[in-house]
Amino acid sequence: MQRFELPYAPSARPWFDLLANETGAIWFHSGATRPDAHRWEWCSAWPTERYQYQTDGRIHLTSGDQTQIIREQSFIEFLNSRRRQSNDVDLPFSSGLAGHLDYDAGIASNLMQSRHQPAQNLASVDRYDWSLVLDHQQQQCWLLIHEDCPASVVAQLEKLKAVAPHEWQLSERFMPSLNWQSQMSRKDYQRRFEQLQQYILAGDIYQANLTRQWQADCPRDLEDWSLYQRLIDQVPAPYSVYHRAADHTLLSVSPERFLTIHNGQMVTQPIKGTRPRGHDAVSDQSLADELQHSDKDRAENLMIVDLLRNDLSRHAKPGSVRVPQLFELMSYSNVHHLVSTVTAELSTDSNPLQALFDAFPGGSITGAPKRRAMQIIDELELASRGSYCGSAFCYSDDGYLDSNILIRSIVRRDHQLICAAGGGIVADSDEASEYAESATKVRQLLEALGQIEPD
Secondary structure, eight states, rough: EEEEEEEEOSSHHHHHHHHTTTOOOOEEEOSSOGGGSSSSEEEEESEEEEEEEEEESSSEEEETTTTEEEEOOOOHHHHHHHHHOOOOOSSSSSSSEEEEEEEHHHHTTTEEEEEEEEOOOOEEEEEEEEEEEEEEEEEEEEEEEEESSSSHHHHHHHHHTTGGGGOOOOOOOOOOOOEEESHHHHOHHHHHHHHHHHHHTSSSOOOOEEEEEEEEEETTSSSSSHHHHHHHHOOOTEEEEEEEEEEEEEEEEEEEBOOEEETEEEEEEOOEEEEEEOHHHHHHHHHHHHTTTOOOHHHEEEEHHHHHHHHHHBOOOOOOEEEEEEEEEEESEEEEEEEEEEEEEOOOTHHHHHHHHHSSOOOGGGGSSHHHHHHHHHHHHSSSOOOOOEEEEETTTTTEEEEBBBOOOEETTTTTTEEEEEEETTTTOOOOHHHHHHHHHHHHHHHHEEEOOOO
């Protein structure tokens, strides 16, 4: 592994500005202010191989300009076979696998049939043989190049070495105002809310996450990077990811960690419980206090904590599952959230990628019990969730795995943008409050790029 130290900067944007519109460009980063949430960020592009896991179970493997179709019993085993194990790097991602899973991949893995037509690709994962990594704690920047990185890519990396980050300036880009339209009317939402509560009262489930979508058309020549720069300037978030997949681009400003596995330690941090930010310091504190002392929100959070304790236990050493933090208040630019932390030790005969897939999709965006909640969600929601509520992840050759939950995320496909939001519904949920909360969660994103048409 070649390792070059570059001038440090507080963000990878000066380098990613050169990469963002390139094939397979990817950036895992954070706009959070908590030091423990954003020590590291990394970016890359020009993947050596690309893997598209499709609805018919086939895998499209692309290397250079050659594509072959592979049939495998397990997509997880296939991905593990593309890793090159390495133990000589002390950074979170030097080389390895990265990309994202659609929520619909979770439907397939749970052997369920959806009534919706999902996107053709259930997962878009790439093999990267180089990365640019920033360590904000030590204020260092590294360019890492795997010995198998193609010479054509290595040649491209010379321009990154020449970047002078302190001379970089954000260029002004024309940004048309987009019109966002909700795809679920208030009447439709109310009807589905009532149906969902009937399932709860009948004992089918304790909780389910009901979501709705917003869509907007945008000019085809509007760059993904222009959209994303506007987003991250307006909505900083600790688990943000940009990924140019083969047939769409993921623009995520997610506040939620899904699963991190490092040196055998597993950590997941589900979000359940939301309040908007106040208009002034007094109202903001009042809303935060209300959330922290809400019996309903704490009960919802605890349901998902129990679900995730069970999910982690499938790959944990017996007796190692712990809940070191319950109902922690975390505040972001647009909302307050209740966040809990569940930890465990990975079993010696388990694999990090298998642990990720077996816990997927995250319980905070499905409900409890998970499988039945997913069936009801599929029945009641108007469209496939696609990448929304899926997970962006990276799995380094040295075994480090990190992932988020794809909430507060936009998918760009051709001229269309799709965003979605929802909330957990329980027996004593109020329909009007839940409907308003779904809009509150994404209002800042949508208004950063345009305006929201009245429902």
